[in-house]
Amino acid sequence: MPGSSTAVNHWADKVAERLRVSDRGVIGIGLPDLADPRIDRRWLELLAAAALRIARNVTITRWLLEGGATAQAIFDALGLHRLHVGTVQETGLAELLSDRDSPTRYFVKPGSYAWPPAIWPGK
Numbered sequence: 001m002p003g004s005s006t007a008v009n010h011w012a013d014k015v016a017e018r019l020r021v022s023d024r025g026v027i028g029i030g031l032p033d034l035a036d037p038r039i040d041r042r043w044l045e046l047l048a049a050a051a052l053r054i055a056r057n058v059t060i061t062r063w064l065l066e067g068g069a070t071a072q073a074i075f076d077a078l079g080l081h082r083l084h085v086g087t088v089q090e091t092g093l094a095e096l097l098s099d100r101d102s103p104t105r106y107f108v109k110p111g112s113y114a115w116p117p118a119i120w121p122g123k
Contacts, residue, residue: 008046012053019058027051028066044069048077061104064120067111075106091116 011027019025027050029043051074054060065071075083086095086105093116096106107119 005049008050009053012050013057015050016054016057019054019060025054027054044073048073052077063104063106064115065106065108066115068108070111071106071108080106091118093119 015025015027027047029047047070055078063074065074075081080098080100082099083096083106084099086097088094093107093109096108098104098106109115
């Protein structure tokens with residue numbers, strides 16, 4: 001199976017350090033072209049574990065999540081089981097909000113098309 005929890009923790013801690021300085025960061029696993037769905041699932045679990053560790057160390061008020069399976073894995077790790085639609089953005093993306101008393105906003109898009117420039121310029 002890919003990765004270890006020690007490596008993921010180290011990676012997440014480095015990202016959290018960077019977020020404290022710049023307030024922007026990206027984590028991702030790329031697009032593993034693997035035939036074994038157990039390995040694909042493990043990559044998502046590691047990504048979600050990193051996201052949770054980062055969220056516990058840094059306040060994140062806007063998440064851009066690409067791919068439904070990725071979003072679900074991260075929502076599960078964060079313990080978010082009830083979300084509702086916030087303001088529909090002019091970009092065509094919906095804003096998701098948690099039922100918790102939190103200013104955090106989540107934007108989820110399929111992995112099959114690019115982020116709108118208004119959300120992620122230059123991407």
